[in-house]
């Protein structure tokens with residue numbers, strides 16, 4: 001099931017996209033916040049009822065499927081080839097040659113104010129950075145609260161999956177010892193186009209691709225994650241209760257702008273488009 005949040009005229013609605021991908025039907029309940037939907041319907045999301053009235057997707061405007069109630073958890077350096085390109089780029093503070101693959105995942109966060117939806121404009125913030133980069137990622141949406149979740153039970157806590165672009169100001173990431181300042185600029189987390197419920201896809205066999213102005217830059221598969229989704233949930237939930245609606249971005253594969261020599265940063269007018277099998281396409285223009 002593909003569940004989207006959208007604007008129709010002046011109304012904000014949550015609805016289910018038809019199997020053919022042409023129309024959307026609003027929920028029978030009057031809910032505007034995806035976290036409320038997740039809390040009410042838990043995992044799996046099979047109790048959702050929709051209104052009979054279908055509207056064409058080209059008649060509505062998609063919104064970010066979810067605005068998290070706290071920071072998005074993000075995992076860094078979680079594909080081998082990307083860990084090597086990052087360490088070799090000169091942009092990783094403290095990188096050590098031969099030790100590019102971490103024993104434990106690097107985790108940072110992005111505030112909810114970074115979130116925008118499919119089709120929204122990402123601000124380049126030229127007063128704050130001149131080195132903006134893209135990162136295509138699969139993101140997990142938590143459906144059931146839990147602390148100290150063992151990896152074998154972790155998937156019971158997943159409500160669904162979506163796509164994020166973990167947009168990054170590389171100069172700020174390099175200069176400051178902590179990644180937050182390079183990751184947290186307003187509009188730096190495009191998310192969408194919707195959430196696909198967990199039972200509908202094979203999370204460990206999804207093609208992740210990213211194009212910049214139509215040029216394929218990233219092309220990988222989630223089977224190559226260094227720390228897989230159950231492991232990430234187990235590590236994050238250790239002593240920290242995950243909540244319904246929490247989002248975990250699982251890391252980006254090789255092919256980001258700093259993987260090129262010289263680096264290829266985003267500029268005004270560029271369009272970044274990300275696809276993940278069984279979810280859809282997330283496209284944003286930078287300005």
Ligand code: MG
Nearest residue numbers: 135166251252
């Ligand atoms: Mg990332």
